[in-house]
Amino acid sequence: MEEARKSGDAKKIDKIEAIGPPPYDTPGRQNKKDNFIFRYGGVVHNNGFRLIGSVMLDFLTSPEYSLLEGLKTIMNKGYEFSMEAMWKDLKQINLTKGIASIKVPVYFFEGSYDMATPTVLVENFSNGLDAKNGKKLIIFKKSAHLPMLEEKKKYEDLLINIVLRESQDR
Known part of the structure; x- marks a missing residue:
């Protein structure tokens, strides 16, 4: 939120406030928060898009992944599946x-x-x-x-x- 306030973007501030504080009732709300964290440098601080692009290329060209598996990985399909499957249990962990x-x-x-x-x-x-x-x-x-x-x-x-x-x- 602090980074959004620094940017002065009222629409983004409103969107972040609409997500609300954790715990979240659905993984979708957690994902929305995570997207803002990424956008403001809280996941990757330096050269974020270049670094993530390099990681994506690694998934697409790795001999350990088929092209389809690489695409699903960079599209977060496994993460989304896992979060949906485990959400109720994850919410209980402290x-x-x-x-x-x-x-x-x-x-x-x-x-x-x-x-x-x-x-x-x-x-x-x-x-x-x-x-x-x-x-x-x-x-x-x-x-x-x-x-x-x-x-x-x-x-x-x-x-x-x-x-x-x-x-x-x-």
Whole structure:
């Protein structure tokens, strides 16, 4: 909402306000909110359309997907199907109440511009989590929701030099 207000676009502000706050009764309302989050840089912060275009091209040319599967993926068909199928169950989940402790190492990779999973929520969850074998919250300063794409090199380095190394040391 803050980004919409900065833009001064009254029509978009009205549309966002019409969606209302969560929890949402349908996945369609969640999708509307998610579309605004994407539009205002909360999913991809840097070079969003170019980065997403590159990912789409990967789906269309990947040997792991047929052309039809690639098209369905970039059109979000699997996501939409899954959200519809699981919506009632998803609405009931509250990780902050459902998970108090975990016995394996936990790594939170969080983009500082993430509006889909805001940093404050990740920090609160991490702070309240009893992780018997350690936990780390790593903030990616140039990313939103997709640090594995926006800061690929840093992401891969952390996986190899921290997560993998610490996993092997156990």
